[in-house]
Amino acid sequence: MAETIKLLGMEIKKEKAGSISVPFADISYLVRRMHDACGDSAFIHADKKKVIIAVFDGVSGEQGAEQASSVAAIAILNHLKDIDSPSKDDLQEAMVQGHSHITNGYTTALVVIVEKNGRFSSASVGDSALYSIDKAGMIKLELLPKRIVGEGSSIFRFMAFRNIVGSVLGAPGDMEIFFKEGMLDAGDLLLMATDGITDNLKFDVEEGKVKDCSGERDLKEIIGEKNEAKAIIKTIEEEIMRRIENKVQINEAKESLIIKRDDLAIICLKFNEERYESQLGMPAKKKRKPKNKK
Numbered sequence: 001m002a003e004t005i006k007l008l009g010m011e012i013k014k015e016k017a018g019s020i021s022v023p024f025a026d027i028s029y030l031v032r033r034m035h036d037a038c039g040d041s042a043f044i045h046a047d048k049k050k051v052i053i054a055v056f057d058g059v060s061g062e063q064g065a066e067q068a069s070s071v072a073a074i075a076i077l078n079h080l081k082d083i084d085s086p087s088k089d090d091l092q093e094a095m096v097q098g099h100s101h102i103t104n105g106y107t108t109a110l111v112v113i114v115e116k117n118g119r120f121s122s123a124s125v126g127d128s129a130l131y132s133i134d135k136a137g138m139i140k141l142e143l144l145p146k147r148i149v150g151e152g153s154s155i156f157r158f159m160a161f162r163n164i165v166g167s168v169l170g171a172p173g174d175m176e177i178f179f180k181e182g183m184l185d186a187g188d189l190l191l192m193a194t195d196g197i198t199d200n201l202k203f204d205v206e207e208g209k210v211k212d213c214s215g216e217r218d219l220k221e222i223i224g225e226k227n228e229a230k231a232i233i234k235t236i237e238e239e240i241m242r243r244i245e246n247k248v249q250i251n252e253a254k255e256s257l258i259i260k261r262d263d264l265a266i267i268c269l270k271f272n273e274e275r276y277e278s279q280l281g282m283p284a285k286k287k288r289k290p291k292n293k294k
Contacts, residue, residue: 002047004081007031008073009038009058009066009263017237019230022046024116025269027053028229030237032196032264034244039065039107040194040265041073045081052080054111055128055265057194059168064105072098072107072169086113088179091123095169095177099125102170109169110143110192118184118273125177127165128265129198129215133232135187137225141214142190143180151210158210159258162199184271189229191219191269193236196262200240202255229268236266 007016007029015032031042039058045051056073058065079094080086086094091111098109108126122130122143130143144150146166150158167176184190201215222239226232242248243259250257 002045002081004046004077005029005044006073006077007042007265008070009033009041009056010070012038017233020044020046022051023048024272025051025114026229026272027051027267027269028233029267030233030264032237034196034261034263035060037066038263039069040196040263041066041069041107042265042267043073043077044267045077047081049084049116050086051114051269052077052111053114053190053192053267053269054109055192055194055267056110057108057126057128057196057263057265059106059108060163060262062105065107066105068102068105068107068170071101071103072109075101076109076111080111080113085115086121088121088123091121091179092177095123095125095175099169099175106168106170108165108194112190112192112269114184114190114269114271118271119181120184120190121179121181123177123179125167125169125175127198128192128194130180131191131216131219132182132184133189133191133223133227135185135227137220137223137227139216139220139223141216142182143178146176146178151213153210155205155208155210155256158213184273186271186273187227189227189232189268189270191232191266193266194264196260196264197236197240197266199260199262200243200257202250202257204254205256206254227270229270232268233266237264240264
């Protein structure tokens with residue numbers, strides 16, 4: 001039995017948020033409008049073999065942002081949902097389909113597929129971010145936002161050009177797609193977010209230059225010890241909205257933050273392999289022993 005949730009920017013008046021559970025994953029999501037029209041979109045598709053989650057960020061300042069992100073979301077979902085175990089080629093073709101269906105505006109796209117065995121595969125065009133969170137609470141940026149500025153840029157240049165991405169769906173010319181694969185253990189989480197979240201995270205600086213703009217350290221401070229998808233989404237939303245509403249600004253020797261008011265799209269997935277196996281009547285797997293460090 002399949003379940004699909006479409007969170008299309010052109011249909012969002014204020015926000016859409018919620019949670020769903022499938023045998024091997026718990027998923028929570030939020031899309032919030034912060035402009036006159038919501039340029040961000042997302043979708044969740046779950047069936048007995050896989051979960052597909054995706055976020056899209058229509059390019060603000062360009063006409064048709066909400067249409068571009070919505071049209072791309074529908075095209076990519078339609079291409080992938082009936083494929084049992086989508087390959088890298090399938091992900092690439094899905095991006096091509098999303099790109100070719102757009103007739104007005106531009107959008108970024110980040111798509112992640114999680115299979116019931118814990119394998120995940122992802123593809124990204126643009127600057128949305130994918131993080132993994134392990135059972136110990138360690139946060140790792142899995143897919144880097146692709147912009148013309150980043151680590152090593154001066155703080156001034158980074159702030160002036162952080163909205164410019166290297167590639168988007170719907171634009172003429174070649175499309176640059178980045179891929180990442182990995183494995184999840186039971187209890188691990190994936191967190192995906194558009195730049196309405198990531199641009200409102202603190203970044204580390206040193207001698208006037210950006211040292212680390214991954215947001216990992218700030219996310220860890222925000223999330224704390226929480227390890228459930230619903231609680232993580234709620235906590236991040238509350239802190240980001242607090243920063244936006246209070247126009248928080250930090251300009252210190254070691255960290256900076258300049259708030260950006262933007263639409264928000266965020267999805268968190270917690271992998272529950274053990275629960276899936278128990279429902280099938282399978283014995284629980286033995287915990288993997290950590291490798292000895294040399």
